[in-house]
Amino acid sequence: MPNCKLTAQSLSEWFASGQGQYVLASEQAYFDHTVSDIFGFNAVQLGLPEHDFLGRSRMPLRFTAGALAGNDVRLCCDELPFSCDSLDLVLLPHVLEFADNPHQILREVERVLRPEGNLIITGFNPFSLWGMHRALGRKQGYPWCGQFIRLPRLKDWLALLGFEIAGGRFAAYAPPLHTTKWLERFAFMEKAGDRWWAVSGGVYFLHAIKRVPGMRLIKPQWNNGLVRNLLPVTPKLNKGVTQKKNGNDE
Template sequence: MPNCRLIPRSLSEWSSSEQGNYVLKREQEYFDRTVSDIFGFNALQLGLPEHDFLHSSRMPLRFTAGNQAGNNVRLRCDELPFDSDSLDLVLLPHVLEFAENPHQILREVERVLRPEGNLIISGFNPFSLWGLHRALGRKQGYPWRGRFIRLPRLKDWLALLGFEVAGGRFAAYAPPLHQSRWLERFAFMEKAGDRWWAVSGGVYFLHAIKRVPGMRLIKPKWNEGLVRNLMPASAKLNKGVTQKNGQNE
């Protein structure tokens, strides 16, 4: 009988495969490096609870949430049961491309993040060998059934919500092969990809910060003559005496 490859029924199941491990290993490296420099108190990871992307975070409260078993909090990602302005960091590892309404998820994340709070997103790049494989394939199983979001479009969504992009990068330049021994043969493409075709990585990362415009107090330019006319007589008398005493000294 031919060796039929099983189709992953969830992103978590795919992440345990050799192909998924190749991608998640590079994502773990990026998240570990990035979250270690973000300070605050409360950090949330939505989805993929079996991968601790907050491992290197210094925040005292770190937890996972989502609709899968294994999360610290079970919830719908488009209806977050958290107070507004209550979180300092939110991670979205491959959440948006598998959501029915990614815009609503981003709106909820914007609501629960504090001003100057951080959002880090990972997603599959449609303009890559992985995106080409999805476009030419049957879109069955994971991650191919997802709707890969173009990075410029994602940036536009974030800008409309008041986020400012602070950084990002690409990774996973090797073709979407299934066996690790073949993926390792294309390991040279990681360094070469960063240098020669940086925007063609199979996965992108985007780090954004929630900006809240501050109010600036604009003081009026007073008409000194009008002010003197509006001053009560006692105030004018006291001011005149003060000026006279100052001249006599």
């Protein structure tokens, strides 16, 4: 785990700050809108149990899972105790950038998702004002201690696992100011960012679907006449001779 010290001691604690509330509002709105249109039976949110990102989901079984107390299921994200092809939706809210082995987590998610299952990831964008703040700062405290993952790199990882990108967007275009008052003064950058510098948002959302290649048998078009000529001739038995022979044997 990265060395996260000073200021916020956990991501949930940081979400309670002015900066965190600014980001959380965008993330909650995206999750509420996206999960409501995904259908299935079983959905899990890995991490951040204090925030119900599955609240608008219509799936009958919804639960949180993670290593910390407060989750419905306690587990390690890189060793998920679920059966293969058992889940319809998995949320990864800022899990990968604070993990020692994000590749293994994605492999486990791919294993437990059903074919055509959905994966939604949120992450901090290194190519943004937030990423610049981290690069020039001390990288201590949340979220700056995390390893911000470039979006093209993340897409490559997903492609190797057989995922297809279904959607996504950016948010949090304002500078990472500490107070809510100053963040509200830069609220105009949200609409401007979506229009003029869409890839420079402080956070990104990525919606991917697990694709499993299917197999369809192609039957050959047999030439019936040729097949009959190639088959060995089966001798026809003379029924009368057979019966007479059987009678003599008696």
